[in-house]
Amino acid sequence: MGMGSFLILKYSERAVDMNKCVNLMDVSPGQRALVKGIELKGSMRRRLLDIGLIENTEIECLGRSPCGDPSAYLIRGAVIAIRSEECRRIRVCAR
Amino acid sequence: MGLTHNSVGIGAVDSGLVLNKKSPLDKVVALAGNPNVGKSTVFNGLTGLNQHTGNWPGKTVASAQGACEYRGENYVMVDIPGTYSLMAHSAEEEVARNFICFGKPDAVVVVCDATCLERNLNLVLQTIEISPRVVVCVNLMDEAKRKNIKIDLPLLSKRLGVPVVGTTARKKKSLQALLKVLSETIADEKRQEAFKVRYCGEIEAAISSLEECVSEKCGGRLNARWLSLKLLDADESLLREISAFLGEEFLRDRELSEKIEAAKARLAESGIADTDALKDSMVSSIVKSAESICAGAVVYENRLYADKDRRLDSILTGRRFGYPVMIALLALVFYITITGANYPSQLIADGLFKVQELLTELFARVGAPDWLHGALVLGVYRVLAWVVSVMLPPMAIFFPLFTLLEDSGYLPRIAYNLDKPFKRCNACGKQALCMCMGFGCNAAGVIGARIIDSPRERLLAILTNNFVPCNGRFPTLIAILTMFFIGSAGGAFSSVLSALMLTAVIVLGVATTFAVTKALSKTLLKGLPSSYTLELPPYRRPQIGKVIVRSIFDRTLFVLGRAVVVAAPAGLIIWLMANITAGGSSLLAHCASFLDPFARLMGLDGVILIAFILGFPANEIVMPIIIMAYIAGGTIQDSGSIWQMKELFVENGWTRITAVSTMLFSLNHWPCSTTLLTIKKETGSWKWTGLAALISTAVGVAMCIVFTALARMLS
Known part of the structure; x- marks a missing residue:
């Protein structure tokens, strides 16, 4: 993890450095972004909404599992791990 | 004769939960809450039982019950599996929802995690929609204190319109306050007006077009506003339960079906075309309500409150170690x-x-x-x-x-x-x-x-x-x-x-x-x-x-x-x-x-x-x-x-x-x-x-x- 974990410790205020929307996998550990849309269907969509992942919710990537997948995110005060397949279908934007 | 396997429809996960009431006067209290908020610890503290506890979400997979006495009143406490929502997408969520909706408990205690209250309010708000007697138990107050999270309980109670009690379930004494409020809530007929989630204009219009008819047909056995909402949503497993609870003729009712169809058509015209869109809009309204309820009532005085956890995680789940x-x-x-x-x-x-x-x-x-x-x-x-x-x-x-x-x-x-x-x-x-x-x-x-x-x-x-x-x-x-x-x-x-x-x-x-x-x-x-999500709880x-x-x-x-x-x-x-x-x-x-x-x-x-x-x-x-x-x-x-x-x-x-x-x-x-x-x-x-x-x-x-x-x- 190296640099990534350093950034977590420092609680970086650095936001996603892009103007256009990207997916959640593009948010590196230590970065924050705003959720813009969830392109998932069914129960996974429900579950993400239930934990409060609605439009304009702030999400921060905290780190990745030792194998690089899944990643842990801070969502409304809780730490939730989400697999890369699902992350790619969550659109986010710079804060 | 209490609840049986059939009337609660809990059979999906449990081999039937039959409540052990010692007398018909015993009050049944459901303990609901998000996973891993200390529900089982509260349950153990109240009942003196030793339901297995542990710091991981999903630990309680079946309902447990225990008796507890407060000032001469007997209570049957039911510890139901933890859920984020009552919209039920898994077996244990179905158990929780069915018990709260159709088990007719005398009161529901929603146990919340003080360190993550806003998210927990999602379940609280959904429970308030269904159940007339809800007590919010903000647990883990000691942990919140340690993390410099200030929670204004009276303000929360005022905004939610239901009693809110702070507890530290590990310390049994703090549960006495919960019991006191619980007994008052069950006895007290003149309640405050509970908070109502306001949905977007289209959904509110659809609800009001149904509410009167629903209220008449279900004869007060379920909350009419909630039932109207659920009929629009038409979740199959829930419809099955409703039909079992109210009788099959309820859903077959001509007048009601026509009204539902008409309301759905109007919703479709205004852009809420399917149940996915409807649910999205509903959940957004609930989450936003939770946000506004917490604003000013829950204050994180230290942005780095979880710093230690992050540091531990970077070692325990880090690539190298x-x-x-x-x-x-x-x-x-x-x-x-x-x-x-x-x-x-x-x-x-x-x-x-x-x-x-x-x-x-x-x-x-x-x-x-x-x-x-x-x-x-x-x-x-x-x-x-x-x-x-x-x-x-x-x-x-x-x-x-x-x-x-x-x-x-x-x-x-x-x-x-x-x-x-x-x-x-x-x-x-x-x-x-x-x-x-x-x-x-x-x-x-x-x-x-x-x-x-x-x-x-x-x-x-x-x-x-x-x-x-x-x-x-x-x-x-x-x-x-x-x-x-x-x-x-x-x-x-x-x-x-x-x-x-x-x-x-x-x-x-x-x-x-x-x-x-x-x-x-x-x-x-x-x-x-x-796909799935996994919650990593605080250490x-x-x-x-x-x-x-x-x-x-x-x-x-x-x-x-x-x-x-x-x-x-x-x-x-x-x-x-x-x-x-x-x-x-x-x-x-x-x-x-x-x-x-x-x-x-x-x-x-x-x-x-x-x-x-x-x-x-x-x-x-x-x-x-x-x-x-x-x-x-x-x-x-x-x-x-x-x-x-x-x-x-x-x-x-x-x-x-x-x-x-x-x-x-x-x-x-x-x-x-x-x-x-x-x-x-x-x-x-x-x-x-x-x-x-x-x-x-x-x-x-x-x-x-x-x-x-x-x-x-x-x-």
């Missing part, structure tokens, strides 16, 4: 278990075998016949003594250590670390949690598989749980390792060595789990990994004293009790088999020699195989049975010493090959009867139960045969 720490922790647990168990084991053995001598003397003095002394003392008592002295000390140390890990919040991190390997096997990372539970008891691991939502992945977890050795098999493994691979050198180093070897055995078990999971998901249980300092007491009394003694119950008749059988002769040799010798050729192929002998067969009801008795059988047929006198035990084994032809094969077979053979019955209960099918037994046995037999053949070839 994640896996090494996992293995090191496992080895450490074993090291403490092995070192700690040595001395008491010897002490207990010495004591119990002294008692045996006394018993023998006593039998001789009263002139009891030889066969009675043999059957009771040399049969029943001796095997019990072995079970207690070999099994009790490692268990009494391992269980508390394991509980400490469980309470600290480390287990979900294991699931997080192992998710990718499990995904490669087309399985779910939460299977790692079941695997960890399996270390304690495989039956518990099988029940724990309920936390996995996908039925296919849940079956994978159930069928492979037996590949991690349960607590009943650890002592066998430890004893064999100590006798045959460590030597009598003693000292700290030998304990380290056996801990490392045991860790290697466990890693082999985990590797087998992965291999079999993968093989199954390529053949019988084909499918792609499903918590376990209450060490309490954990030790609890795990010894709740788990260790329970498991030991079961082993003793099984060991007594097994001891008798072995003694009888060893002493009833037919055709010049004992029954035991006959059976052993019958099984011997096959057992030899696996590197075992007939006696070992008999011991595993007799150990079917409880793995704990395998070792004692082997010892008993050898003693019955040999000359060595029994004493507690492990080195005399080794002598006995070597005299009966044990080599290192036998030792390894026995360990392999202990790791992989049929699950014990309790586990198999649990699998039957969980899968509802004898086919899967049989398969579970077949797979583990086949793997074990194959491993033993291959290992023995290779080892004999090389030596």
